[in-house]
Amino acid sequence: MTVTTTNTTIQLAFTPGVNNVSYSVAYSAGGAPQTLSPGPTTSPITITGLTPGTVYNITLQSVCAGGITSTLLAGRALTTGTPQAAAYAALPYTESFEGPWVNGLSTRDLPTANWRNTPATGDDSWRREDDGFASGGWQYQPNESPTPDFPTPPYVIRSSVGAHSARFHTFGAEKGLQGKLDLYLNMSGTGNKVLSFDYINPSGQDSLVVRVSTDGGATFGKSVLKALNNSTFTNKTVSIASSSATTVVRFLATSDFGDDDIGIDNVQVRVVTATRNEALAATVSLSPNPAHGRFTLGVPAGRLHTATATLSNALGQVVQQRQPTCPPRAATPSST
CATH class of the missing domain: 2.60.120.200 (Jelly Rolls)
Known part of the structure; x- marks a missing residue:
């Protein structure tokens, strides 16, 4: 069997069998198989309406008199041309x-x-x-x-x-x-x-x-x-x-x-997304700066009970992520 392709077609050429009445042809590009209908009765067989630059799985089976079928032949064919452009996904x-x-x-x-x-x-x-x-x-x-x-x-x-x-x-x-x-x-x-x-x-x-x-x-x-x-x-x-x-x-x-x-x-x-609290940022300190190996992050007492500190390198890769142990806010004395 000879297979030839264009951008949108695949053609199957072969020598028909003596007692063949028709041929069952199915093709798929990854989804549900589609079947040529009515079944072709002679060679060559042309599958049309295909997508350029795409691999198709094809099966061919001859149907003889009395409905007797031959061995199922399976193969692949790649249509010519440029593949369909990828779709750009939205975030997230x-x-x-x-x-x-x-x-x-x-x-x-x-x-x-x-x-x-x-x-x-x-x-x-x-x-x-x-x-x-x-x-x-x-x-x-x-x-x-x-x-x-x-x-x-x-x-x-x-x-x-x-x-x-x-x-x-x-x-x-x-x-x-x-x-x-x-x-x-x-x-x-x-x-x-x-x-x-x-x-x-x-x-x-x-x-x-x-x-x-x-x-x-x-x-x-x-x-x-x-x-x-x-x-x-x-x-x-x-x-x-x-x-x-x-x-x-x-x-x-x-x-x-x-x-x-x-x-x-x-x-x-x-x-x-994040918002910056300028007043809070002004009370946070880092020393020494620049640092090598170790540094101390100073935060105001009672302000960051649920904060997370993230350390990233120059490529933006997260190196460490910790939840600081922050001292509690001092209690306000009550008057009697």
Whole structure:
């Protein structure tokens, strides 16, 4: 069988069987399969009305006289042209990767229409943690269960929230290969934007960095966060300095071809608003300033019983967060 494609069509050409009466053809880009009706009766068969730059799953089955059907043939075809542009999600945004991923340039390669995945398939592609072998063509599926050579599977803890996560198969990808999982966001509103997500990478030299684009992915700035080893899912938080309606947050994983995989879960982008009390700020002191290693924060007695102090580095990453132990307000003597 020969398969040819255009931006909006897929054509299947083959030699018809002697006793074939018709053909049952179904196709899907990740949603519910659609069936050609009425069933075609000869070759070639053309499927129309498709989306450019999209992978379609196709099944073909011949129907013989008396309703007898042949073996079901299954395959994939990619329409030509530019893929559909990603949709920019509004804030606040949350993604815990629980739902089935949708088709972009390959089979189930996108969490939702707000994401893009490069490459779309292969060991260095991202997938929902339970689906990469089936949809992404990952290698070494037998190692998902303990073996004498690899007693610990490469992805033991499957999620931090719910039952699923996004997974990069560094266990199968050659050293140095990278996978990009991009989130498209409309961050045009006011307020401080904060990205948080849970991250796991038990060992090795593989890593994850977060980069930000404000021009729809045409250019990316320096890394705003770099994550190395965490044996369990650990929360990472970083401020995102963007007010662009075409912001792209990139999760860039680099493989070490090691013994385990990288995972992210519970991605959240929220807007933090705050008001400044000038009178209160004038009574708070910090010494020494500048400080190295230690410093003392002085606060007025009785004013900050429920305050939280957050220490951030130059990248906006939270280093420590504490609730100060504040002395109580002195009691006012009563007159008798």
